Amino acid sequence: MRTDDFIKALAADTATPQPRPRRALGLALAVGVALAGILFAVFLGPRADIAAAIGTWRFQLKLIVMAVLLASTVVVLLRLTHPDVRPRSALLPLALAPLLLVTGIAAELMSTPPESWSARAMGTNSLVCLTIVPLLALTPLVVVFAALRNAAPASPALAGAAAGILAGAVSATYYATLCTDDSPLFVATWYTIAIGGLACIAAIVGRQLLKW
Amino acid sequence: MRDTPEDLATLMRAGRDGDEAAYRRALQLISDRVRGYVAYGYQAYGYHGEEVEDVVQETLLTVHLKRQTWDETRPLEPWLKAITRNKLVDHLRRKGHRKVVPIDDFAETLAAPADPGAELGPRDDLLAPLRERDRAIVESISIEGHSAREVADRLGMSEGAVRVALHRALKSLAAFHRDG
Secondary structure: OOHHHHHHHHHOOOOOOOOOHHHHHHHHHHHHHHHHHHHHHHHOOOOOOHHHHOOOHHHHHHHHHHHHHHHHHHHHHHHHOOOOOOHHHHOHHHHHHHHHHHHHHHHHHHHOOHHHHHHHHHOOOHHHHHHHHHHHHHHHHHHHHHHHOOOOOOOHHHHHHHHHHHHHHHHHHHHHOOOOOOOHHHHHHHHHHHHHHHHHHHHHHHHHHOOO | OOOOHHHHHHHHHHHHOOOHHHHHHHHHHHHHHHHHHHHHHHHOOOOOHHHHHHHHHHHHHHHHHOHHHOOOOOOHHHHHHHHHHHHHHHHHHHOOOOOOOOHHHOOOOOOOOOOHHHHOOOOOOOOOOOOHHHHHHHHHHHOOOOOHHHHHHHHOOOHHHHHHHHHHHHHHHHHHHHHO
């Protein structure tokens, strides 16, 4: 077929405009947050002493870190949906949440005796964290992936990883209201493993599924 | 109309908003540019003319299906190069090349060679993977130049159904050439 003829077929297909990545991703995020929230409320729910916990800096910090991770990953993922964006420079905002967490770790190390550090890092909920965070992340992950199918990321693997972090951040934000281990040492250890694992799996899936 | 970047971006914007004539013109201008990029990229590997048009058509298909990923606040050119590069890399991989063509290697303004598709035509049959009916729809709109309305009357379908079938056919074409 001649290229000029083929163009006629393409031009005839303008009636079904595709949603822009920003809109598609925004919608997917809203749906993912809502669905994960419903699942969390129905099956898990926040810890009993949440009213008291809300006043402590450690509890506040872990929620803020997760919220910052969520927001910065949205910014990064949105950039990654465009084929002409150089992935590496787009990733910078992802450093924000870890930096905040490092500040929290420094405060924790200065305010607690060294003998307690190991117990604080291990906590009592590590397995619960490693189970609930990935499980609760599944729904947002699927929805975000569906939205990314109409994107054109320069690196499908990287976009997949970012989607994994995003879903992990949504899930971990809910989980943080349930978990009684508030130490930044615990958050830096187990939340990182859970979200990092999600990112790795999502990168592998993304490499195949987000190819275009 | 002269082919300046501003004009092309304007046409593309109008085309994305549903102006079919503007969109067709935009795709024609884009095909000239893409042909230049592909020929340039191919030269680096010692290939010439014959398969360029295959890559051009697959790139146009991708440009069309991914048109929503062009950010209007950014220039069109780098976006176009990125899409072309993706398709070119796909093609070269299928031929056993592992190295990747850097986007910057495409010259900024490259004169497009004469349309080889006019005489040679592409080597692969682009529409081969389609089902009979989908193929008939795409062919009557493209090669025979009918409107969706006319095709609908001829096949006894509604115009909406023809457009849906066309869209699905284009998507499955892209999927086939991506995974094939």
